[in-house]
Amino acid sequence: MFKQLPGKTSVFWKLAFLLVGFCLLMIWLSWSWGRYVLLQNAYLSKEARQVLSGYAAQAEQAWEAGQSAGIDAWLQQMGQRESGWIGVIGQDLQSLGSLPLNQAQSQRLTFLRGLDWPTSQRSKGVPWLKIPFPKDASLGSLVIELPERFTPGRYLWLWQLLTIGLIPALLSLLFCAGLYRLLIVPLNQLREQANALRADQWDNHLPQQITRRQDELGELGRAFEHMTRRLQSSVAVQQQLLRDLSHELRTPLSRLRVAWEGEQTLEPLRQRLGREIDGMQRLVDDTLQLAWLDTERERLPLEDIQIVALWEILAENACFESGWLPSRLTCSLDAGCWVRGHLNTLAQALENLLRNAVRHSPSDGQVHLGGRRDGEQWLLWLDDQGGGVAADELERIFAPFTRLEGSRPGDGGFGLGLSIARHSLLAQGGDMWAENNGAGLRVNMRLTARQD
Amino acid sequence: MTPERIAPPNILAIEDDPVLGAYVHEQLDRCGFRVTWCQSGLEGLKLARRQPFDLVLMDILLPGMSGLEVLLHLRGEQTTPVIMMSALGAEADRISGFRNGADDYLPKPFSVAELQVRIEAVLRRVALERRHMPAVPIPTQTTQGTLTFDELAGDVSFDWQHAELTRSEYRLLEILWRNAEEVLSKPFLYQQVLQRGYSRHDRSLDMHVSQIRRKLKAIGYVERQLRTVWGKGYVLTMADADV
Numbered sequence: 001m002f003k004q005l006p007g008k009t010s011v012f013w014k015l016a017f018l019l020v021g022f023c024l025l026m027i028w029l030s031w032s033w034g035r036y037v038l039l040q041n042a043y044l045s046k047e048a049r050q051v052l053s054g055y056a057a058q059a060e061q062a063w064e065a066g067q068s069a070g071i072d073a074w075l076q077q078m079g080q081r082e083s084g085w086i087g088v089i090g091q092d093l094q095s096l097g098s099l100p101l102n103q104a105q106s107q108r109l110t111f112l113r114g115l116d117w118p119t120s121q122r123s124k125g126v127p128w129l130k131i132p133f134p135k136d137a138s139l140g141s142l143v144i145e146l147p148e149r150f151t152p153g154r155y156l157w158l159w160q161l162l163t164i165g166l167i168p169a170l171l172s173l174l175f176c177a178g179l180y181r182l183l184i185v186p187l188n189q190l191r192e193q194a195n196a197l198r199a200d201q202w203d204n205h206l207p208q209q210i211t212r213r214q215d216e217l218g219e220l221g222r223a224f225e226h227m228t229r230r231l232q233s234s235v236a237v238q239q240q241l242l243r244d245l246s247h248e249l250r251t252p253l254s255r256l257r258v259a260w261e262g263e264q265t266l267e268p269l270r271q272r273l274g275r276e277i278d279g280m281q282r283l284v285d286d287t288l289q290l291a292w293l294d295t296e297r298e299r300l301p302l303e304d305i306q307i308v309a310l311w312e313i314l315a316e317n318a319c320f321e322s323g324w325l326p327s328r329l330t331c332s333l334d335a336g337c338w339v340r341g342h343l344n345t346l347a348q349a350l351e352n353l354l355r356n357a358v359r360h361s362p363s364d365g366q367v368h369l370g371g372r373r374d375g376e377q378w379l380l381w382l383d384d385q386g387g388g389v390a391a392d393e394l395e396r397i398f399a400p401f402t403r404l405e406g407s408r409p410g411d412g413g414f415g416l417g418l419s420i421a422r423h424s425l426l427a428q429g430g431d432m433w434a435e436n437n438g439a440g441l442r443v444n445m446r447l448t449a450r451q452d
Numbered sequence: 453m454t455p456e457r458i459a460p461p462n463i464l465a466i467e468d469d470p471v472l473g474a475y476v477h478e479q480l481d482r483c484g485f486r487v488t489w490c491q492s493g494l495e496g497l498k499l500a501r502r503q504p505f506d507l508v509l510m511d512i513l514l515p516g517m518s519g520l521e522v523l524l525h526l527r528g529e530q531t532t533p534v535i536m537m538s539a540l541g542a543e544a545d546r547i548s549g550f551r552n553g554a555d556d557y558l559p560k561p562f563s564v565a566e567l568q569v570r571i572e573a574v575l576r577r578v579a580l581e582r583r584h585m586p587a588v589p590i591p592t593q594t595t596q597g598t599l600t601f602d603e604l605a606g607d608v609s610f611d612w613q614h615a616e617l618t619r620s621e622y623r624l625l626e627i628l629w630r631n632a633e634e635v636l637s638k639p640f641l642y643q644q645v646l647q648r649g650y651s652r653h654d655r656s657l658d659m660h661v662s663q664i665r666r667k668l669k670a671i672g673y674v675e676r677q678l679r680t681v682w683g684k685g686y687v688l689t690m691a692d693a694d695v
Contacts, residue, residue: 309662
């Protein structure tokens, strides 16, 4: 069931600590308060004790004043005040009054309680109390059936309702509020963030108290934040791409319009049409390709590729295209350079780099492919002698539709080649970056080596 | 390039765009095909069931029944080769077209010359398959010129040295050897050797060619060379003295 124990910062421990602590607290409170309340309710109240002690003092006075007859008179008088049985007994457990005790009464005299004894909630009958005379206890004691109004524990149910009902309910409510604050409030903030995204408010970010949390909710918050930023950049890139694309399409369209208005003879018009259509098609294809590489989440199927074999095809093609002599495209790699990649996108990346290098080379320039093994990877580089680019533009050349100062519009490039090349490499787990090599530009590629 | 044929091939074109449809119809007629053109998938399916065609050319986005659905129905009943056309162009579409059994896929916009090459490649492959089925006229070991073909091992050797070709490389070299001095188009070679359609950025065939060249060079075979014919395809030809 437990595949792995939750981490140290997991919300599990917080919950476990809180719940276990709360349960133990509740149990302890109920138990100790229940006991306390029961105990408190078992004793006679102070008032009851005063009244009853007073009775005993009166009985003693009555005895001292008139012995048996005094007691009788006093009992008579008491009979009107208290409805229960009252007697006065001596040391020998015999009545001090003139009326002797009957059998049942004598029997009950053996179960007498003191004034400060706890009464049992379980006993059914009304208890009889024995209160010794206050001045001289050896003379005798008052025995009285506890008057009903003095019965302890009459409000016990109220106390019990409070200790085992109301107070636990209140505490649970507080506990619930705490849990809600701990767990649901961050979720609500996430929901607000999601709603903000739905309303295209991209600059809305989660408060730091969520993203800095160490537990799962913090992780969720960070993942959410990461997703927001990724969506944000993705939308920005797509919008930029769309703007650039429509801008780039205007160039061939305006040229077509000029041709349509200005060109008088058919054959040059046909040739121009053909050129412009080719250009527009390449532009649309390349843009789609870039968008596809950017959004594709499925891993490209990888295979082992021999770089030299690939280079030979591409070099042959480049010579056809540019009219270069094959000797100007050189490669210092040997047949042992195998990488693991996706053939078609890798070929396209390398082809774009090669075209770019050829386009920017001087009339007698050379283009060279080199590389070395770097652990589990191959580091390849393509050098040209085209003078390179300014240091602060080394990164910018990989952005789509970037054309540097000095390159003419419509010279075959839309500024997509390097961008596609980098995205191709990234899509197969590689990387690409540029540097100046002194004579020109060096584009570096990092690719996974074939597993031997 | 054209194998022996008596009747012009029958082609069923299903394309809902009237301009493109009429143009394709007219141009293919001019190239010597007999074209039946219809504008909806359901109609096309009915036609295909009524009479046999040599090839079906079909758009993916069609009114009523989509091209992929028509393809699914067709594949359940017959083996007529199918070429899909689409402006969707996305990679995903290509893949789903092939999974359903299309023989080739042509992204729009395309030129008629390109379409013609694709159609001929598919028709030629089908014709070769039908002809070769009964008996393969290659003995286990044939010595042709000085290169020895070993059909069983799927390899060639020269001066007792084996080139160690892979299966695809062997098939490619064999078909080029059979048709030596003839330029074979990439779409045809894809159909014949790799059993799939060709697309612009596909480099698999080029890699095979590159490997064959390297391997033949490694065993010292120089009499014939595998040449690239720019924009057309590949040819196996006698080496020039000056190269």
